[in-house]
Amino acid sequence: MAFQKTLSILKPDATRRNITGKINAKIEASNLRIIAQKRLHLSIAQAQAFYAVHAERAFFGELCQFMTSGPVVVQVLEGEEAVAGYRDIMGATNPTNAAEGTIRSEFAESIEANSVHGSDSVENAVKEISFFFSELEIVG
Numbered sequence: 001m002a003f004q005k006t007l008s009i010l011k012p013d014a015t016r017r018n019i020t021g022k023i024n025a026k027i028e029a030s031n032l033r034i035i036a037q038k039r040l041h042l043s044i045a046q047a048q049a050f051y052a053v054h055a056e057r058a059f060f061g062e063l064c065q066f067m068t069s070g071p072v073v074v075q076v077l078e079g080e081e082a083v084a085g086y087r088d089i090m091g092a093t094n095p096t097n098a099a100e101g102t103i104r105s106e107f108a109e110s111i112e113a114n115s116v117h118g119s120d121s122v123e124n125a126v127k128e129i130s131f132f133f134s135e136l137e138i139v140g
């Protein structure tokens with residue numbers, strides 16, 4: 001077991017429907033603690049930079065449009081095995097495949113508007129956290 005940090009984003013479909021508190025309640029009901037959080041409206045350039053790994057994917061343009069369609073809430077979550085643990089409670093990318101009780105199963109609107117982002121590895125978590133947060137803003 002390892003104590004880890006991971007980056008979470010509550011996506012524009014979640015802020016639009018005013019369900020960020022409901023998602024945070026599910027996060028806090030798990031073994032994860034929200035140790036940094038802020039609300040941002042991403043620019044296209046920021047969304048393209050954050051999702052650069054997906055630049056060749058067919059959905060990249062639409063994904064960047066969606067991620068800039070409204071405010072997001074970016075968060076740092078901390079806990080034992082936080083990276084995989086958050087992926088577990090998020091559920092599968094496509095809500096149709098997301099296990100019952102997961103955030104995406106309960107809240108996602110579509111494969112694109114799927115309410116949350118979570119880092120997919122410890123290495124990417126470190127990069128993604130530093131994309132949005134300075135050390136001063138992370139209060140564990």
Ligand code: IDP
Nearest residue numbers: 054059063092093111112113114116117118120
């Ligand atoms: P993940 O968020 O579960 O890690 P990724 O494959 O990393 O999934 O994709 C990043 C994001 O791109 C997804 O969360 C979703 O918003 C969007 N996305 C993924 N696949 C598709 C697709 O086939 N069509 C439209 N959007 C997609």
Ligand code: MG
Nearest residue numbers: 117118119120
């Ligand atoms: Mg991903």
